[in-house]
Amino acid sequence: MLRIPCLYCGVRDEVEFRYGNDAHVSRPSPAVSDAEWSDYLFNHTNPKGVHFERWCHVFGCGQWFNVARDTVTHEILAVYPMGNPAPDLEE
Amino acid sequence: MKGYSVFSLVRNAFSGHRHWNPVWRTPKLRKSYDIVIIGAGGHGLATAYYLASKHGIRNIAVLDKGLIGGGNTGRNTQVTRSNYFWPQSAAFFDHSLKLYENLSRDLNFNVMLSQRGVLTLAHSHHELESLRQRANAIQINGVDSEVMTPAEIKKLVPLLNMSARHPVLGGFIQRRAGISRHDAVAWAYARAADAYGVDIIQQCEVEGFDINDGRIAGLQTTQGKISADKVSIAVAGHTSIMTAKAGFRVPVTSMALQAMVSEPIKPCLDTMVASSAIHMYASQSDRGEIVLGAGADVYTSYAQRGGIPLLEENVSALLELLPAFSRLKLNRQWAGIVDITPDTTPIMGKTPVKNLYISGGWGTGGYKAIPAGGDTMAYTIANDNAHPLIEDFGLERFEIGALIDEGSSSGVAH
Ligand SMILES: Cc1cc2nc3c(=O)[nH]c(=O)nc-3n(C[C@H](O)[C@H](O)[C@H](O)COP(=O)(O)OP(=O)(O)OC[C@H]3O[C@@H](n4cnc5c(N)ncnc54)[C@H](O)[C@@H]3O)c2cc1C
Ligand SMILES: [Zn+2]
Numbered sequence: 001m002l003r004i005p006c007l008y009c010g011v012r013d014e015v016e017f018r019y020g021n022d023a024h025v026s027r028p029s030p031a032v033s034d035a036e037w038s039d040y041l042f043n044h045t046n047p048k049g050v051h052f053e054r055w056c057h058v059f060g061c062g063q064w065f066n067v068a069r070d071t072v073t074h075e076i077l078a079v080y081p082m083g084n085p086a087p088d089l090e091e
Numbered sequence: 092m093k094g095y096s097v098f099s100l101v102r103n104a105f106s107g108h109r110h111w112n113p114v115w116r117t118p119k120l121r122k123s124y125d126i127v128i129i130g131a132g133g134h135g136l137a138t139a140y141y142l143a144s145k146h147g148i149r150n151i152a153v154l155d156k157g158l159i160g161g162g163n164t165g166r167n168t169q170v171t172r173s174n175y176f177w178p179q180s181a182a183f184f185d186h187s188l189k190l191y192e193n194l195s196r197d198l199n200f201n202v203m204l205s206q207r208g209v210l211t212l213a214h215s216h217h218e219l220e221s222l223r224q225r226a227n228a229i230q231i232n233g234v235d236s237e238v239m240t241p242a243e244i245k246k247l248v249p250l251l252n253m254s255a256r257h258p259v260l261g262g263f264i265q266r267r268a269g270i271s272r273h274d275a276v277a278w279a280y281a282r283a284a285d286a287y288g289v290d291i292i293q294q295c296e297v298e299g300f301d302i303n304d305g306r307i308a309g310l311q312t313t314q315g316k317i318s319a320d321k322v323s324i325a326v327a328g329h330t331s332i333m334t335a336k337a338g339f340r341v342p343v344t345s346m347a348l349q350a351m352v353s354e355p356i357k358p359c360l361d362t363m364v365a366s367s368a369i370h371m372y373a374s375q376s377d378r379g380e381i382v383l384g385a386g387a388d389v390y391t392s393y394a395q396r397g398g399i400p401l402l403e404e405n406v407s408a409l410l411e412l413l414p415a416f417s418r419l420k421l422n423r424q425w426a427g428i429v430d431i432t433p434d435t436t437p438i439m440g441k442t443p444v445k446n447l448y449i450s451g452g453w454g455t456g457g458y459k460a461i462p463a464g465g466d467t468m469a470y471t472i473a474n475d476n477a478h479p480l481i482e483d484f485g486l487e488r489f490e491i492g493a494l495i496d497e498g499s500s501s502g503v504a505h
Contacts, residue, residue: 001399002390015400019390021344038490042342042433046331048393071345072393 005079006057007065020054023066024086048072052086092286094199114278115159115285120292120314124152126472127310127319129297129333131155133164133273133458134450135325136280136291137465138472140198143287145466146473151289152319154312156296160277163327164458166427168350168384170363170372171459172209172268174229174236177495179483180436181232186480187463188267194462200279202271203377209268209363210239210247212412214257218368226263238263248362255411257369270363270374270382276461300337306445321472323448328393328428330438330451339443341451342489343430346387348455349397351405351424353416355379364412371408381416383409387429387455397426429454433489435498439468440477440485448472449486 002014022044028036045051051071056064068078068087078087093099093112103111126142128135131153142148155161171191173184195201213219222238229236239262245253253259281291292314300322301309309318324333328345356379365372372384385405388398402424410417431454432438438452450468453460467478477485488494 013400014390014398021391034490038342038492039340042489043340044331044342044344044391046343046345046391048329048332048345051391053391071391074392074394 002074002076004055004067004076006060006063007079007081008061008063009057012057012060016057016059018056018058020056020064023052023054050077050089054082092199092282114282115291118290118292120152120154120295120312120317121290123318124290125150125319126321126323127151127317128153128323128325129310130162130325130327131159131277131281131291131293132162132325132327133160133277133280133461134453134464134468135323136160136277136284137461138323138325138450138468139289139291139465140280140284140287141465141469142473143284143289146469148473149288151284152317153284153289153291154295154297155291155293156313158293159281159291160274163427163429163453164277164461165274166350166425167273167458168372168374168382169270169273169458170209170268170374170384170456171204171271172265173234173459174209174225174265174268175232175234175497176225176228177497178232179495180497181229181234183463183467183480183484184459185232185234186466187460190462190466191271191459194276194279198279198283200275200282202275202279204269204271205377206267206269207361207363207374208247208264208266209365210244210262210264212244212259212262212364212366212368214260214366214368216260219261222261222263229265234265235267236263236265248360248364250359250413250415251364252412252414257366257411259412264362268363270376272377273458276458280461280465297333298336300444300447302337302444305443307447321446321448323450323468323472325450325468327451327453327457328430330430330449334442334449337442337444337447341438341449341486342433343438343452344391345393345428345430346389347392347394347397347426348387348429349401349424349426350382350384351402352376352380352382352422353419354422356381356419359415360413366408366412369408369411371405371412373409373413380422381409381419387431388426393428395426395428397424431455434494434496436495437464437484438486439464439481440471441475442486446475
């Protein structure tokens, strides 16, 4: 089971959260082609390894935040606010 | 291929079963093939078999980084049904069920198909209404489907607790649906494809593609470079990783789907029972184990293990509906990585790279699709043109907005 450190409430069990898939996706202008629009709508990075993703603490504070998590080990490597860029995990 | 029969069984019994032939060869990877299929799961193997048997193409390799059927094909809960809501899905999956009905004979290998019926329960009046609508849609699709009253259900599955917290108000059943033996399906196709000369290379991982002018030329593997006229991807949970190496994205999220089995007990459950509302489905295997399936952990994962919260939810759902199982011990619990599409319909057909094909997005329900998946992909690869049954399953549907939303009409993962 994931133990997710909510930025605002601290560590809680995964069942309190909702997953929001990729972080750092921004909506393109409506003028883009159908291909670019469907890429934005449907495609995810879906990496095997470090994933930058959004979680919402639905059964807690109700806030969204970003998490860097390894999709193989499930280790949580960083937690950071919405709007912040992805952290450099090399440091 | 030496056929299996009662005579071969008797003959080999006399020599103490020491002289059975290997079921398939262990060939060395050659430098060049007409067609290379990535992934020796059910889909890859069936595609190779139909390419050889129906289209006369024999110079084929099927490569797997692991073992034959060691992926989701050997990890699933074996539900084989065709009661789908949308006409395209019903036509495709019923073709598959029909192929399953003759598969043991066609491949001379017992896949242990047991058409014991798949019963889906309704626990509220709203659910019963939508279930009736589904049952009607399925009948209009030409697939068998019957609505059942609580009394009929209780008679069919006496162990069911009808007045649980979520009481059983009705249900619908596809009687032709059932289960079959997953390993046998992989082995049967592997043996039959091998007999046509298809090279099945195990422990050979594909690491990249050689693409010239937008057209596939070959592959890089852990056993060296090879050239190929056509390549097809059938790697389930690793679909997006493979396509990224070929330079394009696909709309899948990889998640861990789990299942579990209890210790074996005497026969007591001869129907597959499913409930979307409280999220569980269960059947009893030929070995007597209760096979229990749940949903996928709802976050991206490549860890082949299932989370504990879902396991708990699943077991409590089982015990609520079938309380007689409360003393059973769980023997095993496991997970496979499934690639889930936004509409839970597979992605099949051509790709942006010429002569590169894809059969993926099988998500939580591609076991039942193996025969039809193989048949239609073989046609598609041989003719470089989508088989009529899978015309609507192509990658382009996301761009034109022609999704086939089975997710909302099927609910439970199987
Ligand atoms: C727990 C669970 C329960 C399920 N229950 C059902 C059910 O009841 N009914 C149903 O219809 N479906 C069910 N499914 C789904 C079903 O198992 C899959 O959709 C189906 O098996 C997919 O078959 P496949 O041949 O595409 O993939 P797989 O059988 O997973 O085969 C893919 C193969 O590709 C190989 N591979 C991956 N990457 C590479 C690479 N780079 N190079 C070489 N080889 C590679 C893997 O080693 C693997 O052997 C379930 C799945 C799970 C996990
Ligand atoms: Zn919180």
